[in-house]
Amino acid sequence: MKRAEIVEFYARLAADNPHPETELEAGNPFQLVVAVALSAQATDVGVNKATRRLFETVTTPQQMLDLGEDALKQHIKTIGLFNTKAKNVIALSQRLVDVYGGEVPNDRDALETLPGVGRKTANVVLNVAFGAETFAVDTHIFRVGNRTGLARGKTPLAVELKLDKATPQPFRLHAHHWLILHGRYVCKARRPECWRCIVADLCAFKPKTPPPKAALPKEP
DNA sequence: CTCCCGATAT
DNA sequence: ATATCAGGAG
Known part of the structure; x- marks a missing residue:
């Protein structure tokens, strides 16, 4: 993905969710x-x-x-x-x-x-x-990075190092949360919801999944 | 590389 | 039924 596309990619995810946070509950x-x-x-x-x-x-x-x-x-x-x-x-x-x-x-x-x-x-x-600008590459970020073309690699570490180089300010602090949440709720492993993805036009993933067809009424 | 291992979505 | 889920250790 080109530089300008990467900025646009993050800018859209940021506009969609300005203050992303972990969904794990912890008090300290x-x-x-x-x-x-x-x-x-x-x-x-x-x-x-x-x-x-x-x-x-x-x-x-x-x-x-x-x-x-x-x-x-x-x-x-x-x-x-x-x-x-x-x-x-x-x-x-x-x-x-x-x-x-x-x-x-x-x-x-x-x-x-x-x-x-x-x-x-x-x-x-x-x-x-x-508050460190780290990129914790889990299953979601590994998948999103490789699918979209934002940061490709054979191992999580390889993807992490590419993300570190490819991600500009002011997106570095929250980049990993934007990517994980996108992977969890839109760019899902089983059934990616490309039809409602806000960065689909920037994504290299070929089989853009269509919206689900309306369920046909069952024959009795 | 294999093992660990219950809950949930598809 | 089976793939997947904020991986890490031996």
């Missing part, structure tokens, strides 16, 4: 780390349903340790991969207490030493909790 950086770690291969809606009650009583790493792994599992058992996620969240909390004074570090390398936290989760925390 620690809860954010936990919520994002839990969100792997799960929907935000599902994560929020599980964390709503959990976060009423657990707001710090020490409180998570006091709760314990078994009780945590009961809270998050409706989320996929809950066994490894529970283990990771306890280990992550232990490390925050032992090494970082119970605080979430504002540093990608430090974040990535936390169990269950990889580059994508670290980038989300840096952006949402600390």
